Amino acid sequence: MSKNIKEMIADIEGEVLLTRGFIGKDQLSAKVMAAMATVPRDKFVPPELQALAFSNGPLMIGHGQTISQPYIVALMTDLLELTKESTVLEIGTGSGYQTAVLSLLAKKVYSVELISALAEAAKERLQNLNFTNIETHIGNGYEGWLEHAPYDAIIVTAAAAYIPPALTEQLKSGGKMVIPVGLPNMYQELLLITKDQQNTITTRSILGVAFVPLVQQAPMDA
Numbered sequence: 001m002s003k004n005i006k007e008m009i010a011d012i013e014g015e016v017l018l019t020r021g022f023i024g025k026d027q028l029s030a031k032v033m034a035a036m037a038t039v040p041r042d043k044f045v046p047p048e049l050q051a052l053a054f055s056n057g058p059l060m061i062g063h064g065q066t067i068s069q070p071y072i073v074a075l076m077t078d079l080l081e082l083t084k085e086s087t088v089l090e091i092g093t094g095s096g097y098q099t100a101v102l103s104l105l106a107k108k109v110y111s112v113e114l115i116s117a118l119a120e121a122a123k124e125r126l127q128n129l130n131f132t133n134i135e136t137h138i139g140n141g142y143e144g145w146l147e148h149a150p151y152d153a154i155i156v157t158a159a160a161a162y163i164p165p166a167l168t169e170q171l172k173s174g175g176k177m178v179i180p181v182g183l184p185n186m187y188q189e190l191l192l193i194t195k196d197q198q199n200t201i202t203t204r205s206i207l208g209v210a211f212v213p214l215v216q217q218a219p220m221d222a
């Protein structure tokens with residue numbers, strides 16, 4: 001039987017407890033969990049995978065890409081400690097699901113996607129669902145999005161081989177970035193990077209993760 005959104009929330013809470021030793025907490029912020037309970041994940045999942053829309057796992061969204069696992073979406077969002085004043089940069093729009101979750105907790109979300117077909121579909125989906133504080137852009141996330149920088153928070157939803165210098169530069173003093181770093185199809189580490197008021201960078205490793213790669217190339221039509 002397919003799961004509903006309440007069961008998805010319970011599964012996320014269960015995985016948070018299981019991983020408490022890594023993430024250093026027993027529960028994620030109530031605001032983040034409320035956003036997870038609000039965004040209709042089924043609207044971001046292809047028709048043939050509807051039965052799995054509220055399962056706590058990643059799903060294929062076409063073009064070799066995935067919508068991330070709900071637990072990971074919730075955890076990464078929680079690590080950013082967003083407020084209604086936050087301006088967020090997301091790299092890897094994909095389905096737009098993570099974008100929607102962020103948009104409920106922040107002032108504005110700027111999201112960059114490399115594959116134009118995914119970017120366009122996500123833009124239309126987010127508009128149809130009435131998310132109004134999101135701007136999307138087709139581009140290479142390694143370069144960030146300079147026009148709207150600096151950002152209070154940056155989230156990268158694909159695994160980078162290294163921390164892209166442009167992203168660290170585009171992070172505000174006092175800002176936070178979450179990014180999976182490591183080799184494709186190998187062990188990657190989810191890193192939390194903070195930039196303090198003196199612009200000193202601190203990196204904390206949170207958890208082992210598996211993401212699709214952050215591709216090193218110019219935007220493509222697919």
Ligand code: SAH
Binds near residue numbers: 065095096098157216
């Ligand atoms: N947050 C998305 C995850 C999508 S998977 C979701 O939950 O649906 C990661 C996405 O990163 C893919 O859509 C992929 O095309 C995109 N991507 C990969 N390399 C990129 C790059 N260099 N710049 C921007 N986006 C990139």
